Amino acid sequence: MPVTIGGSIKYSIPPGNLEILENTCHYIVENIKSAYNFLKQAGLKRSLKDIQFYEYSKKKKERNLYDYLRPALEGNDIALMSEAGVPCIADPGEEIAALAHELGIRVIPLVGPSSILLALMASGINAENFSFNGYLPIGKNPLTKKIKELERKIFTDNQTQVFIEVPHRNDRLINEIFSVCNPVIKLCIAKNITMSDEHIETKTIESWKRSKILLGKNPVIMILGK
Numbered sequence: 001m002p003v004t005i006g007g008s009i010k011y012s013i014p015p016g017n018l019e020i021l022e023n024t025c026h027y028i029v030e031n032i033k034s035a036y037n038f039l040k041q042a043g044l045k046r047s048l049k050d051i052q053f054y055e056y057s058k059k060k061k062e063r064n065l066y067d068y069l070r071p072a073l074e075g076n077d078i079a080l081m082s083e084a085g086v087p088c089i090a091d092p093g094e095e096i097a098a099l100a101h102e103l104g105i106r107v108i109p110l111v112g113p114s115s116i117l118l119a120l121m122a123s124g125i126n127a128e129n130f131s132f133n134g135y136l137p138i139g140k141n142p143l144t145k146k147i148k149e150l151e152r153k154i155f156t157d158n159q160t161q162v163f164i165e166v167p168h169r170n171d172r173l174i175n176e177i178f179s180v181c182n183p184v185i186k187l188c189i190a191k192n193i194t195m196s197d198e199h200i201e202t203k204t205i206e207s208w209k210r211s212k213i214l215l216g217k218n219p220v221i222m223i224l225g226k
Contacts, residue, residue, distance in 0.1 A: 001027075001079040002086045002112020003038045006219065007194025012113045018042050020110070025050065026071045026078040028096060030057045035081055057092050065099050072105045086114045090134055090164065115221050116162055119190035122200045125225035130160035136173065143173075147180045150224060154185060160225035170215035173222070181205045181224065188223035191215060 001021070004012045021042055029035035032053045039051070054068045072078050082091035086109075100107050120127045133150065137143045150161040165173045177187065183206035190200040202223075203211070 001081045001110055002114075003035075003081050003084060004041075005084045005113050005115050005194050006192060007113070007196075007198075009041055012194055013042065014111050017110050017112065020077075021079065024077050024079045026052045026054070026076055028054045028056050028068050028078060028080045028093070030081075030083045030092060031055065034083060038081070056096065065095060068096055069100055069103060069105060072100065073103065084115075086112055089114060089116065090132070113194055115190070115193045115219070118193050119188065119200065119221035119223060120160075120162065122190065123188035123223045123225075124202050125186055125188055125223055126158065126160045129158055130162055130223075130225075133161060133163040135165060136163055138169075140176070143176055144180055147177060151181055151185065154225055155182075158226065160223060162221065162223050164221055167215075167217040167219060170218070170220050174213065174215060177222075177224070178205060178209055183209070186223075186225055188221075188225075189213070189215070190221040190223070191218050193219070193221065 001017065002013065009018075021039060021044055025046075027035060027039075032055055035053065036048060036051070052071070056068060069078065080087050080093050080096055082088075082093060085091065087093035088097055097107050116132055120130065131153070133146075136146050150163075153159045154161060174189075181187075183204060185205050186202055187205055187208055188200065188202040192198050193200070
């Protein structure tokens with residue numbers, strides 16, 4: 001079950017999803033408070049006492065995974081949600097989906113906002129062959145090495161490279177890209193996707209260097225390619 005990534009529910013979540021939410025009582029979530037806030041924004045009319053939450057994240061796995069899926073084995077629907085966007089894509093949840101397959105539980109993906117795919121759609125950069133790299137290394141030397149590795153794949157495999165960064169390190173990363181990458185490579189910066197101040201722009205590294213850019217502590221998807 002996708003959730004919003006900052007924008008409004010009206011333009012992010014299909015009406016069919018909201019109908020499913022209204023008829024679902026079991027939720028596997030990263031954080032109960034934020035999940036319930038989303039459900040209220042989505043127009044859920046049931047009270048908190050009528051809903052069963054199962055809190056799960058990569059950092060918190062005390063429970064047996066079978067416990068999360070027990071309601072489904074008893075014939076109930078369960079919605080798996082991340083904090084933002086779609087679950088299992090750069091977010092926890094794939095182990096839950098994998099176990100559901102093993103147990104013969106039907107897994108249904110619902111339509112919703114993925115910042116990775118939305119950025120690719122708007123980038124104008126090759127999306128027939130791309131790799132999502134998650135977060136790049138933190139240390140300067142490993143980061144420089146990784147950026148050069150991504151650059152090689154762009155030229156040798158014509159493979160577009162997609163990655164993200166923790167917001168407070170955005171500007172550090174962008175400056176490292178400017179110092180390492182070939183100036184002819186294209187860079188798409190997709191900031192605050194689906195929000196009112198969304199900004200998505202693609203230029204060559206050379207052109208970006210001539211611009212004054214400050215990303216600040218905003219959610220950003222970066223794409224390198226040709």
